[in-house]
Amino acid sequence: MQNKYGDKINQLLSKMTLDEKVGQLRQCGPSLAGAFSVSLEELLNMVYDGKMSGEELKKLLSEAKPDYHEEDLRAGRIGSYNGIAGAETLNALQRIAVEETRLGIPLLFGFDVLHGYRTITPIPLAESCAWDPELWEKTAIISAREASSAGIHMTYAPMVDVSRDARWGRVAEGAGEDPYLVSCFGAAKVRGFQGDDLNRPDVLAACAKHFAGYGAAEAGRDYNRVDMSMARFHEEILPPFAACIRAGVRGIMPAFNDLNGVPCTADRWLLTELLRETLGFDGMTISDANAIAELVDHGLATDREDAARLAIEAGVDMDMTSDVYHENIAGLVSRGTLPESLLDRAVSRILQIKYELGLFDNPYRTTVQREGESILLPQYREVAGEAAEKSMVLLKNEGILPLPEEARLCLVGCLLASRGEMTGTWAISARDEDCVSVLDACEGRNIPYAYASGADSGELEKAVADSDVILVGMGELKSQSGEGASRADLSIPTQQMAVLDQLLAFGKPVVVVLFNGRPLAIPELREKAPCVLEAWHPGVEAGNAIVRLLFGEVNPSGRLTMTFPHSAGQCPAYYAHIRTGRPAGKSRFTSKYLDVPVEPVYPFGYGLSYTTFAYSDMRCTVSDQDLLIKVVVGNTGNVDGDEIVQCYFSAPATSRVRPTRQLVAFQRVSLKAKEHKTVSLEIPRRQLGYHDRGMNYRECSGSILFTIGDAMHDRIHLEIDL
Numbered sequence: 220m221q222n223k224y225g226d227k228i229n230q231l232l233s234k235m236t237l238d239e240k241v242g243q244l245r246q247c248g249p250s251l252a253g254a255f256s257v258s259l260e261e262l263l264n265m266v267y268d269g270k271m272s273g274e275e276l277k278k279l280l281s282e283a284k285p286d287y288h289e290e291d292l293r294a295g296r297i298g299s300y301n302g303i304a305g306a307e308t309l310n311a312l313q314r315i316a317v318e319e320t321r322l323g324i325p326l327l328f329g330f331d332v333l334h335g336y337r338t339i340t341p342i343p344l345a346e347s348c349a350w351d352p353e354l355w356e357k358t359a360i361i362s363a364r365e366a367s368s369a370g371i372h373m374t375y376a377p378m379v380d381v382s383r384d385a386r387w388g389r390v391a392e393g394a395g396e397d398p399y400l401v402s403c404f405g406a407a408k409v410r411g412f413q414g415d416d417l418n419r420p421d422v423l424a425a426c427a428k429h430f431a432g433y434g435a436a437e438a439g440r441d442y443n444r445v446d447m448s449m450a451r452f453h454e455e456i457l458p459p460f461a462a463c464i465r466a467g468v469r470g471i472m473p474a475f476n477d478l479n480g481v482p483c484t485a486d487r488w489l490l491t492e493l494l495r496e497t498l499g500f501d502g503m504t505i506s507d508a509n510a511i512a513e514l515v516d517h518g519l520a521t522d523r524e525d526a527a528r529l530a531i532e533a534g535v536d537m538d539m540t541s542d543v544y545h546e547n548i549a550g551l552v553s554r555g556t557l558p559e560s561l562l563d564r565a566v567s568r569i570l571q572i573k574y575e576l577g578l579f580d581n582p583y584r585t586t587v588q589r590e591g592e593s594i595l596l597p598q599y600r601e602v603a604g605e606a607a608e609k610s611m612v613l614l615k616n617e618g619i620l621p622l623p624e625e626a627r628l629c630l631v632g633c634l635l636a637s638r639g640e641m642t643g644t645w646a647i648s649a650r651d652e653d654c655v656s657v658l659d660a661c662e663g664r665n666i667p668y669a670y671a672s673g674a675d676s677g678e679l680e681k682a683v684a685d686s687d688v689i690l691v692g693m694g695e696l697k698s699q700s701g702e703g704a705s706r707a708d709l710s711i712p713t714q715q716m717a718v719l720d721q722l723l724a725f726g727k728p729v730v731v732v733l734f735n736g737r738p739l740a741i742p743e744l745r746e747k748a749p750c751v752l753e754a755w756h757p758g759v760e761a762g763n764a765i766v767r768l769l770f771g772e773v774n775p776s777g778r779l780t781m782t783f784p785h786s787a788g789q790c791p792a793y794y795a796h797i798r799t800g801r802p803a804g805k806s807r808f809t810s811k812y813l814d815v816p817v818e819p820v821y822p823f824g825y826g827l828s829y830t831t832f833a834y835s836d837m838r839c840t841v842s843d844q845d846l847l848i849k850v851v852v853g854n855t856g857n858v859d860g861d862e863i864v865q866c867y868f869s870a871p872a873t874s875r876v877r878p879t880r881q882l883v884a885f886q887r888v889s890l891k892a893k894e895h896k897t898v899s900l901e902i903p904r905r906q907l908g909y910h911d912r913g914m915n916y917r918e919c920s921g922s923i924l925f926t927i928g929d930a931m932h933d934r935i936h937l938e939i940d941l
Contacts, residue, residue: 222501224574228567234322235566236295237549237559243298243566245545246329246505246537249285287312295320298569299327301508301539304336304648306590309370310583317582325578327569329505329539332374332423333392333645334358336365337653338599338759341610342643342736343378343404345755347394348777348826349609350863351887352407358606359411361599363423368585368593369648372576373424373470375505377408379459380429380474384791385784386439388704391644391736391756393434395780396793396823398455399882399906402462409466417469418577420584426470426505427463430483430494432456433474439790441705442475450875450910452478461498469502469572473535475510482517484510485526490534503568505537506530512541523547528557536565595653600760607757607764609861613775613827617749619688619728621771621829627687628668630658631679631722632715634692634734636670643736643756644701653759657690657732660762673718689722689729690769693744697756700736709740709787716743723747732765738783738792742820753777771829776861776887778826778929785815794823794930795878802879824865824882824929830856830892834927834935841941846907848900850927850935854890861889864898867926870919874911880926883907904941 232240291297292315300312309328316326334340340358349355359377366374381398382390394404405427414422432445432452447456460471473483473490483489484506494500511530512523520526527547530538538544551557573579613620634640638654661668671682673691683689693715699706722729730750733739734757744751752775754765767773784792789812803811811817837850852862866884870877884900907919920941928934 222571224571227574228570231322231324231570232563232566237552239295239322240562240566241544241548242294242296243324243569244537244548244562245297245542246299246301246539247288247291247297248301248540249287249303289315292316293319295322295324296545297326298324299329299537301329302331302647303328304330304366304369304371306368306370306585306587310585313370313582324570325573325582327373327573327576327578328371329373329375329426330366330371331376331645331647332362332366332371333376333378334643335362335603335646335758336369336371336648337594337650338362338365338596338603339642339646339649339653340603340606340758342391342756343393344391344395344736344781345610345643345757346606347400347404347780348612348755349606349887350400350778350780350885351609352403354606354609355404355407356411357602359408360414361602363412363414364421365594365599367421367423368590370585370590371423372578372584373426373572374412375426375428375470375472376412377405377425377463378428379405379463380432380434381455381459382434382781383793384435384439385709385738385781386705386707386787386790387434387436388441388644388700388706388737389433389702390738390781391700396782397780397795397882398458400780400885401459405459406462406466409463409468413467413469417575420581424469424572424576425463426472427460427468428472429474429507430460430471431474431489432478432483433476436476439705441703445476445478447479449914450912453910453914457498464498464500468500469575471500471502471504472507473504473510475507475513477517482514482519484535485514485519485529485533487533495534503536503572504534506535506539506541508539509541511535511538511543524551527551531557531561531565536568595759603758604760604764607760608768608773610755610757610777611764611768611775612753612777612779612825613768614751614753614821614825615745615748616827619730619750620752620769622688622769624770626770627685628661628666629682629686629689630661630668630670630692631673631682631689631718632692633672634694635690635732640697640734641757641759641761643697643758644704649759655760655762657692657762657765660766663763664766666766676721679718679721683722683725683727686727689725689727690732691719691722691729692732692734693719694733694735694739695737697736706737707787709738709784709790711739711741711744719744719747730769738779738781740784740786740820742785745820753779771858774829774858774860775826776828776863778824778863778865779821780823782819782823782930783821784819788812789815789819792819795881797876798879818931822929822931824863825931826863828860828862830854830858830860832860832862832890837925837927837935837937839925839937839939841939843904845904846902848884848902848925848937849897850900851895851897852888852890853895854892857892859889859891861887863887864900864927865929866900866902867928867930868907869924869926870907871922871924873909873919874917875909877909880930
């Protein structure tokens with residue numbers, strides 16, 4: 220081991236039995252006992268299939284008692300737990316590991332903390348729309364402080380899959396369609412989660428996922444195949460993982476999918492040659508849930524024993540919840556089928572993370588008192604509110620917003636009243652009572668309002684009668700996005716559109732607030748609604764943030780990080796498409812669909828403000844290592860606001876076809892009304908390069924065009940020669 224803990228790790232390894240070594244590779248989840256004989260996964264499938272109601276499941280779970288497999292723990296056969304939290308429970312399990320096992324090796328506790336533990340911030344796709352690395356880091360710091368107070372050591376985040384197909388439900392968990400933006404997001408999250416010293420008790424080890432290509436699953440179907448060229452893989456998929464590794468990420472989770480025919484969980488080229496030897500990753504890898512066992516379903520492994528061998532040979536260190544390593548590794552080593560050195564390698568990497576976290580010196584990194592004092596603090600809620608405000612994107616505004624202070628509101632739709640729907644996917648520890656709905660915010664600020672669910676025409680008429688402005692919540696429930704929530708239809712439900720038609724008929728101003736975990740296909744909504752605010756699933760401060768934006772206390776500043784298509788049939792829809800010999804145009808024989816417009820409903824980088832911005836005096840200085848672009852940005856309106864300066868480049872002539880344009884720099888800038896600032900954007904020359912057909916890296920040379928605007932609309936441009 221080439222690290223400062225190498226001697227300690229080797230000494231500990233020399234004392235460990237074969238079973239104790241295998242135990243370190245086993246991550247266990249609590250079983251549920253006392254109420255039923257089937258697994259939790261089977262129960263969830265029964266609910267999804269309509270064979271059991273959600274209330275029936277809750278009743279069963281309330282009667283069940285968790286089984287933490289304490290006897291296995293005492294025998295040294297468990298090295299980690301997943302999906303449990305709480306200082307009292309985790310410290311009790313840690314006490315068994317440290318005080319009752321032969322060697323006293325501490326446990327590692329992992330948990331999915333994607334966008335908050337109890338202070339839930341906007342879903343990652345939403346937060347990426349803030350284009351604000353400092354904010355991304357700040358929200359991760361809060362997540363780490365809360366989760367670590369509950370005894371958690373590692374979060375399975377950030378998700379840095381570049382996602383270009385809105386049909387895939389897990390787009391909600393990442394930062395959108397652009398490799399550069401996702402790279403910035405991922406690195407910021409790693410810095411925020413991990414801080415500058417993993418020994419600190421208020422940080423988490425980050426585990427970036429899913430390595431690699433999961434965001435390109437065929438047709439947006441979860442867990443599906445990924446088949447792509449190596450040039451595309453290196454230029455679109457790898458950069459965010461490389462950025463996380465440069466930021467010091469301590470964990471990497473292989474993806475469920477196969478990559479060009481080899482499941483990532485069993486791909487030695489991917490997990491050893493590329494990840495470790497090329498990218499320089501020196502932390503631990505952990506499988507996704509049950510992924511090693513699923514090598515049999517893939518058809519790569521003949522049985523579970525074969526799956527265990529393939530995964531550990533490829534470079535998967537820890538087995539999340541499938542027990543395949545637990546059941547088979549010792550036998551493989553004993554028979555000589557698997558070299559014990561491979562087992563030692565995996566154990567060493569896991570022990571290294573435990574040493575880095577300081578668990579051998581301080582296995583109890585939290586207390587019940589600290590946990591109680593660290594959750595939902597006012598300053599945390601303030602940051603969550605800031606994140607929600609910066610994440611929301613004003614898509615359309617025909618002079619309705621901002622609302623006058625005295626406006627009386629008619630709130631329509633359950634999404635404006637529901638607290639629990641505000642958290643979005645993967646908010647495991649969230650509680651409904653933590654959240655503020657739009658209705659709650661109106662009540663808290665004494666804003667006059669009437670509420671109608673939208674289902675009854677009479678109720679609607681009554682609610683609208685005394686109002687000045689109609690606010691209607693539309694979009695998705697949180698269960699309609701996330702893992703296992705791929706969708707073939709991205710349109711607004713017909714029932715919601717029917718309610719919108721009724722509301723528009725009243726002749727009063729209508730503001731649509733969209734709640735969703737993915738881009739939706741909304742051409743009809745854009746056509747009909749005079750005002751649309753994309754709120755996403757904004758977290759615990761949802762209602763307060765929305766109301767502040769509507770009344771102009773905050774100027775909308777979010778910009779989209781995924782393209783909004785006209786229909787699901789356009790997916791994958793993204794801005795950085797490769798140049799073709801027949802680019803889309805009016806002629807029939809060009810690259811387009813006959814039945815929808817060429818341009819998306821809303822492009823990457825799009826978003827409106829209550830003020831206007833102008834650009835001037837764009838210039839570029841070139842050195843051997845980088846380019847420095849400077850541009851003057853002015854707020855030409857009468858309202859203070861934030862602009863997202865987005866810089867794209869394109870290279871007209873190269874040895875391999877390239878995207879029409881690519882984001883290479885961005886900066887969020889705050890401007891007072893009538894204020895002007897010079898913004899500097901530093902772009903490494905290497906960022907402009909590409910891989911040729913032989914997978915050789917080539918620097919970009921010749922004529923290059925830089926533009927500033929969004930993915931479709933240029934505000935200013937500059938052509939240079941390299």
